[in-house]
Amino acid sequence: MTTVRLRGRRSLRAAVIAGITAVLALCAACSSDNGASGDGGLTPFAFQTSWIPIVEFGGSYVAHHEGFYKKNGLDVSILPGGPEVDNMAAVVSGQADIGLGSADQVAKANANGAGLVIVAAGFQKNPLCILSSPAKPIRTPSDLEGKKIGIPSGDTANHTAFAEANHLDTGKITTVPVGFDVAPLVSGEVDGLYAFYSEQPVAYEEATGKAGVTMLAADHGLDVYSEVYVVKKDTLADADKKASVVGFLKGEILGWQDYVADPTKAVELTVNVYAKDGGLTIAQQTKQAKLQMDLLVTDETKAHGLFWMSTDGIKKNLATLAALNIPADESLFDTSLLTDIYQGKNTIS
Structure with missing residues (x-):
C-alpha cells in the first residue's frame, strides 16, 4: 500500500515501478561481484533499503555494527534508498542481493515481469494510517464521514479501498489533495490525513506540542506487509546465493531482536553513525523507534519470531491486493527460509 513520508519527501512506495521493463531488458548484460569472496573469506552482499537512513532501519544498523552479518559469513553493504532510488529495480538488476519494499510494490513489479519473491516481512502491519487532532479525533472508520480528509498523491486508491472495506459513504467524506507534511492538519485545513504511522505523528507532536490520534488502516481491513525482504526467484534456485540470503536474514533477525529488546x-547508531549528516535528533528518532514497535511486534511474531509470514497473514495481504486491483497469488511469498531459520522457535541466537 502506498504510504507517505515525513517532511514532504515522496516515497517510492507510492509509485508503480518506473522503467522496470527496461531494467529487465538489461538484466542479461548485468553482472554482480557479490558472489566473490571478500576479505577474511566473507561473501560481499548488498542490501538495498527503502528510504534514506533513519531509525526505520535501526535493527539493520545494529546487525551491521555488532557483526551479526559477519557472524553469518557476509560482508554486508547497506545501500540507502531515497526519492531517486528505485529499490525494486536495484534487486532486479543485481545491484542489490536483497531489498526492502512493500508487498504491493513487489506485486506491481512482478506484474511487469520482475520475477521477485518476498522471503520475510519486517513490518507486520502496514504503516498507512489516518492522523487526526485530539480536538477532532478519528478513531474508527465511521468517524471519517462528515470530515475533511487530506489525501497525498498516490493514496487515492488506498482511500477508495479503505472506504469500500468499511462500507463508508464516500459522498459524506470531503477529500482534499495535500502534500507530504502535517501542515494542513496543524492549520485546521483538514480534519485528518493519510500518513506514515511512525513518522508524521512525530512531526505533528513537534509542531503542536500535543499527540495526534492515529488509526491504522491495517486494523480495519486494509493491510499489506511493509518493509518486506525481496529477492529474485532465481536467487533461491542457486544454492550458494540462497545460503547467503539465509545468512543475511539470520544476521538481520539478531539485529532486530536487539532492537525490540531495547531500541x-x-x-x-542511526543518529551518530549511519545518518550522522541527516540532521536527526535522539529525541525524534526515539519516538519513531517506539512507534515502530506496533508495526514490528504482533502476537504472530511473539509466537513464531520476527519477520514471520503466516498463512492467515498472507491471505489478508492477498485480499488487500485484490481490493487494490493488484494481481498476486501465494507465489508472491516464500516462507520456507524463515521456517528453516527458526526451527519451531520464536528467537534465534
Missing part, C-alpha cells in the same frame, strides 16, 4: 542502541 536505544539503534537510535544512537
Whole structure:
C-alpha cells in the first residue's frame, strides 16, 4: 500500500515501478561481484533499503555494527534508498542481493515481469494510517464521514479501498489533495490525513506540542506487509546465493531482536553513525523507534519470531491486493527460509 513520508519527501512506495521493463531488458548484460569472496573469506552482499537512513532501519544498523552479518559469513553493504532510488529495480538488476519494499510494490513489479519473491516481512502491519487532532479525533472508520480528509498523491486508491472495506459513504467524506507534511492538519485545513504511522505523528507532536490520534488502516481491513525482504526467484534456485540470503536474514533477525529488546542502541547508531549528516535528533528518532514497535511486534511474531509470514497473514495481504486491483497469488511469498531459520522457535541466537 502506498504510504507517505515525513517532511514532504515522496516515497517510492507510492509509485508503480518506473522503467522496470527496461531494467529487465538489461538484466542479461548485468553482472554482480557479490558472489566473490571478500576479505577474511566473507561473501560481499548488498542490501538495498527503502528510504534514506533513519531509525526505520535501526535493527539493520545494529546487525551491521555488532557483526551479526559477519557472524553469518557476509560482508554486508547497506545501500540507502531515497526519492531517486528505485529499490525494486536495484534487486532486479543485481545491484542489490536483497531489498526492502512493500508487498504491493513487489506485486506491481512482478506484474511487469520482475520475477521477485518476498522471503520475510519486517513490518507486520502496514504503516498507512489516518492522523487526526485530539480536538477532532478519528478513531474508527465511521468517524471519517462528515470530515475533511487530506489525501497525498498516490493514496487515492488506498482511500477508495479503505472506504469500500468499511462500507463508508464516500459522498459524506470531503477529500482534499495535500502534500507530504502535517501542515494542513496543524492549520485546521483538514480534519485528518493519510500518513506514515511512525513518522508524521512525530512531526505533528513537534509542531503542536500535543499527540495526534492515529488509526491504522491495517486494523480495519486494509493491510499489506511493509518493509518486506525481496529477492529474485532465481536467487533461491542457486544454492550458494540462497545460503547467503539465509545468512543475511539470520544476521538481520539478531539485529532486530536487539532492537525490540531495547531500541536505544539503534537510535544512537542511526543518529551518530549511519545518518550522522541527516540532521536527526535522539529525541525524534526515539519516538519513531517506539512507534515502530506496533508495526514490528504482533502476537504472530511473539509466537513464531520476527519477520514471520503466516498463512492467515498472507491471505489478508492477498485480499488487500485484490481490493487494490493488484494481481498476486501465494507465489508472491516464500516462507520456507524463515521456517528453516527458526526451527519451531520464536528467537534465534
